[in-house]
Amino acid sequence: MRTNLNIGLFGFGVVGGGLYEVLNRSKLLNATIKSIVVKDPLKKRSIDSSHFSFDKRTILEDDEINVVVELINDSEAAYEIVTEALKRGKHVVTANKKLIAEHLDELIKLSRENNVSLLYEASVAGSIPILRNLEEYYNNDTLSSVQGIVNGTSNYILTQSNKGIAYQDAVKQAQALGFAEADPTLDVEGFDSKFKLILLIKHAFGISTTPEEVFNFGITKLRERDVRFALEKGLRIKLLARAEKIGDQVVGFVAPHFVSPDQPAYGVNNEFNAVSVNALFSDRQVFYGKGAGSYPTASAVLSDISALQFDYHYEYRKSGNDSLSFTDEFKVKIYASSSNENSLKTIPFVESDEFYRSADFSYTTGWVSFHELRQHLKSSPSDLSIIIVEEPLKGIDTNLDRIEENKTTFASV
C-alpha cells in the first residue's frame, strides 16, 4: 500500500528547484507538491511567482500536507520549521546536515513521539545512499570503519592544489564554478564534513555525538611545500572524514590526510564524493558519486520521499548499545611542517620519527595523542600545516615500543 503524499516544500534554491523538476519529470505516483514557501517574494525564480507563498504557516497549518521537504539555507529557521512540522504529525525530509547534526537526539525523539519519519539521506554525500546502506545493509555489528570525502568544495580545491595550483587561485576557481561560496569557511575548515560525519557515526555505530565533541581541522593552512612533499612521495592530500572502532571505543575526526594510490580516496577528484565502509568480513566497500549539486541532491530527496510511500523510517537499530563510547583519546601519526622550525618543537609528540630542515621550511613526522594535538591546535601558529599520515590509528594505551618493532611497516610516509 502506497501512502498518498502531499508535499509542502520550503525553499526553492538549487536543490528545491531541482526537486520540483525531478518530481514533475518522474512518474512517481501519489506525490504532489501542494505548496511552496520561500523567503524572498522579490527574487526571480524559474517558475511563475503564483506558485509561491511566503508564510510558513501556509504549509505547517495545512492538515492536508503530510510531508514537509525542508531545503532552505538557514539552519535556525529550518529548526523551527522541522520541529513544528514533526509536532504537527508531518513527515520531514531534509538535506540540512547542520540542523540534523546539531539537534540529532532531539529530532529523533520528536519524530518518534509523533510517529512520523525524519529522513535526511540527501544531507550526506548527495546522491550516494550511504545512510540507507549503513541503516539497512550494515545493520549488524561487524562494521569497523567508515571514512570518506564528503565535501565536494574542499575536494575540488584540493584536486587543483594537488596539480600545483595555489590555494587562493583554486578557491577562486571553485567560486567561479559555483562549487564554493563567497565565504568557504564551513567547507574548507571541515565543518560541513563534520556535520556529515556525525550522521555517519550515528548510523554506523549507533552513537550520538555533538559538533563540539568531534574535532575538525581543514585545508587552509596547507602550503605549496606540503603539496610538493606529497607529489614527491606519490601521494595526494585529501580531506577525510573518518570514524573508526578502536576496541570498544569509537573515534571520529575530519582532517587532511596523505593518501596513497591504493586508497579509494586517491582517485576521487574534483567535486566527487566517495564513502568507504570497512566491515569485518566484507573487506572494503566503496560508494562513489556526485556529492552535491542540484539534481544529485534532489534525487536523494526524491528517494526519501519515495521511501515515505512505503512508510519507511530509520530504525537506529545500533543505538542504545552502551558497550561503545566516543573518545578523542587515541594515537595518530602526523606530518607537520612550518617555515619556522620552532613551531614544530612545541608539538606534543609521544614519538618522533623523521625530521627535515632546509632553508625554506622544516617538517617532522611522528605519533601524537589526538586529544593533545587538538589542544595544541587551539593556539598553534598560523604557519603550521598538519596532515595525517596513512597509518592505522592506535588506542591510547597501545605501547609504541611495540609499534616500533614493526617500524619498517610505518616509517615511510
Add this chain to the structure above:
Amino acid sequence: MRTNLNIGLFGFGVVGGGLYEVLNRSKLLNATIKSIVVKDPLKKRSIDSSHFSFDKRTILEDDEINVVVELINDSEAAYEIVTEALKRGKHVVTANKKLIAEHLDELIKLSRENNVSLLYEASVAGSIPILRNLEEYYNNDTLSSVQGIVNGTSNYILTQSNKGIAYQDAVKQAQALGFAEADPTLDVEGFDSKFKLILLIKHAFGISTTPEEVFNFGITKLRERDVRFALEKGLRIKLLARAEKIGDQVVGFVAPHFVSPDQPAYGVNNEFNAVSVNALFSDRQVFYGKGAGSYPTASAVLSDISALQFDYHYEYRKSGNDSLSFTDEFKVKIYASSSNENSLKTIPFVESDEFYRSADFSYTTGWVSFHELRQHLKSSPSDLSIIIVEEPLKGIDTNLDRIEENKTTFASV
C-alpha cells in the same frame, strides 16, 4: 522485534566455511547454525566431522529450522533443496545466481505462496549490496541503466591481458591463484555475468528474463591485436554486463567493451567488481568492492540473514509494470577484427565506419543490429573478435543518418 533464527546450512565450501566463521566471530544475536549438511562424508574440512550430516532431510524435515542457507555448487541439487525449503515454510538465503536466474519467477511465486523470504544478495557481485539498493533505494522509475563488472575471474584475466600477458597464460595465473576453475567457460564466456545480469534486470526494471533471452559473448576470442589496439587508444577491454532502458524497452547483454579512463569500469582491476547505476537525476553512482571470495560472499549472506531478523523480504515493487518490455532489437557500435579480411565482410553492418588492413590482420568498426549480430555470432569463424565500442546504444528505429550528422562525436573509437 527480532525473529529467532535457526539456520540449516547446505554446503561447507569456501563460502559456507567463511559464513560459519563469520557467524561465530560476529555477535549477531539470535542466529545459530543448527545443522550443516554436506555431500561428501570423506572430505577433510576445517571443523570436526561431528558437525556434519549428509542427508538433506536432516535440515528440511526439522521444524525448528526456519532458515535454509544454500551454498552448494550444484544448481540442480540446489533447486530441489530451495523449492522444498520454501514449500516447508522456511526462509531461504542463497548465493546461487544460476539457480535464481533460471527459476526466478517460479521461486518468487513459491516464496510468496508460503509467506517466506527468498534473499540472494550474495549471488550478485559478492559483498556489494547492489540488489538491496536497487530494491530499496532506487525504487522509483528514474533508473536508466545498470552496468558493471560482475565476474571477478574474467576481470582478473582481462587485467592481465590489458598488461600484455597472453590469454592462456592469464588463465593459468588465475587458476593458480584460485580465481578460475579448471574449466573457466562459465566465467570467461560471460554466462556467470549473465545470470547476475538477469537478477539486476529484475530488481532494476521489474522485468523477468531468461538465460535464453539475454545474449552473452565473452573474452576467449580476443587476440593480442585487440589489446594492442585498445592500448594505443588509451582504452582497456572489460567484460561488461549491461542493462539499459531505450524508450519503453529494456535491453541487456554481456560482452567485452572498450572502456575509456573516464568510465568507472576502467579502474576496476583484478578480481574486483563494480556496478554503476545511472538514474535520471542522481547522475552516476558506483558501487565498488570485492565480488567474490570466502569472506565477501559470506558477509553478503550474513547481511541477508541479519535482514531476516527484521522480517525483510524483496518487494519487487517495479514488477508487474507492463509498460516496459525486453528486446534484443537495438543498434550498437562494434569493433571487429580478424586475421582473415573475409570474416569481416560477412558482418551485417547497418553502417560501416572505419576499415583497416595490414599484413597480419584487419579490423573494422560500425553499427549493427544487436539481434542480427547475435544470429551472426552463432556461426561466426573462430578468428573473429568482437568488442563493443563506447557509444550510446540506439533504438532499432533510430535513423542512422541523423547520427551521422554528429559523426564527430562517435567516429573515434
